[in-house]
Amino acid sequence: MNNFVFKSPTEFVFGRNAEQEAGRLSLRYGANKVLLLYGGRHAEESGLLSRVMGALEQCGIPIHLMGGIQPNPTDDKVYEGIARVRQHGIDFLLAVGGGSVIDTAKAIAAGALYEGDFWDFYAGVHPVERALPVGVVLTIPAAGSEASGNSVITKRDGLHKISLRTGDVLRPKFACMNPEITFSLPPFQTACGVADMMSHIMERYFSNTLNVDLTDRLCEAALQSIVLSARQVMADSHNYEARANLMWAGTVAHSGILGVGREEDWASHFMEHEVSAVYGVAHGAGLSVVQPAWLTWMTVHRPEKVAQFALRVWGVPERKDLRFVAVEGVRCLKQFFHEIGLPTTFRELGVEQPDVPLLVEKLHEDKGELIGNYVKLDRRATREIYEMCIS
């Protein structure tokens, strides 16, 4: 086990009517004037937006609204938000949405207090030293951004999707999580969230750090539970208990508790970021294509942990031939993704003619010559994995 520091200071307020606490919590964490960020019609039509605004108004907090934040969020909304914050003297950002809205709020929170271009943070030119506080009302269990200090924004110029990882400075102060809000998520979007949270766990699980039995088993437990809850939710979108398990699993998956003391991988995420940046697909659907291809490549080059994943998460029967066991595990994962309506090939993703050389080029341009850790992937390896996504 490697040395580590762990801290999870975000206050998670979980359960029915949790969004009604948004005003009280914003006050507690210092809000005087709030920029309330959201995505689109769903937040408006479901009545969520007005409930959250009501909760803020009850606490006497003035609100500025900024909607229209899209999946794979782009820098234009960040610049717009920074301008609004400065113009109106806003001191608190409340994200009502999923990862895209939260990540945009974090970028604004850091950018608004910085004289230079906010891209400096994402390019690693300047660390985020201070930021406005961010609160969350979560609507999509997927990205885990409510529990992390990270943010991913797409630069429209060149379509680069760039991640920023900070410690605590961008971690949300609170997250209101009401599983009922997720009843109306369409099956495909629910499934994309499932793929994203499973991938967040796998990025930690596939590690070169030996003797991390506790976190290995916690990862396996969380993966098994996500599979169970996802099946229940697909059978009944209004199953509160299954929605609740899934929503909390998305947070646990990315809060850091499953990755302590171990080297993490993140190759599948990085490879997917290029796919969704170039083709505008849903991140989760991109992952359900890329992650199994990455695993399949690993069954050839490093099957040990994939076999453990197969045995413990999918109940694949034990055999001497680790590679066979590993391949069976990947088959189970793909079958599960299909079962919940996710693609596992570029074609199923709607990308008929993927430009693999372009994806490889952008990937290594953005992330360096070697990608990931479980096996460090060079251009040849990432090309092979992208090619495995084709069919």
Next chain:
Amino acid sequence: MNNFVFKSPTEFVFGRNAEQEAGRLSLRYGANKVLLLYGGRHAEESGLLSRVMGALEQCGIPIHLMGGIQPNPTDDKVYEGIARVRQHGIDFLLAVGGGSVIDTAKAIAAGALYEGDFWDFYAGVHPVERALPVGVVLTIPAAGSEASGNSVITKRDGLHKISLRTGDVLRPKFACMNPEITFSLPPFQTACGVADMMSHIMERYFSNTLNVDLTDRLCEAALQSIVLSARQVMADSHNYEARANLMWAGTVAHSGILGVGREEDWASHFMEHEVSAVYGVAHGAGLSVVQPAWLTWMTVHRPEKVAQFALRVWGVPERKDLRFVAVEGVRCLKQFFHEIGLPTTFRELGVEQPDVPLLVEKLHEDKGELIGNYVKLDRRATREIYEMCIS
């Protein structure tokens, strides 16, 4: 799943040499003058105490020392600490030890800022509204007090062992956790810690709250990992990786993450507290007697979850007869406790003639007429369980 709030703001600094961060961390969390609390010779002779003092001195922090805190800590040390804090203008408590030292530090931290008797907090007469900050250098993975806002102190007058549960106000600001410090723990003390952390998980696991699949599985994963690491540590006390897994498991077991959204039980802990208060035995050894007896009683009165525990934690083969499966699971747990040198009867615990009526009387006097939640235990039930501990 029940509604819940979860927050884990303690900064855990984990790994080799972690204790060297104690000075820097104390400064960060506001220390100007520290009362350093510890147990006995071991902290002195191992060199740990002088290393921690060195770390504080390097940061220019004046130190007052207070040693001699015993297992099952008593109120005399709390009063002594409160007096020292007030006399010397101390503003930070650093506990170098296990649960007893940390719980004493918490009692002093709250008591020093309160005009009345600190027992008011433990009696539920007055809530803890403010407290001095507490830091921890952990030496025994067991109580999980480094991750909780709770404290247990024994009132010498009448030998009542009383728990206090707070939210964040008594939660340590940081905990330095170096697994190497635990190399020299004697096997019996290590085993007592194992029983304590397993019990912390079982107190959460055995719940009437249905549909908490994620936390159920996380609990099962943690229990399995503790069993594995405990066996490795018993075979080689200097196995760093196993010591590290065990140490972190003790924190995870009691940080709250395994109990979110569910009613918890705590009958076994309450029943044990009377045993260690009256007979002065180690809390963990008391638990390895009481918890299996509690489980055995449940195999008769409510076997379902005990059977799940047997199937998933101990790999007991599936059978139609749930009670049979449950009994097999309890047998596995007792066998494991024996294997690591723990008692499972009062006799093995060294209590030849337990006064069951006295234990029952004190238990219900301290905790009310009904104990626990999984099954609410009346005087007859707790007497039956104490009697099951005899042989």
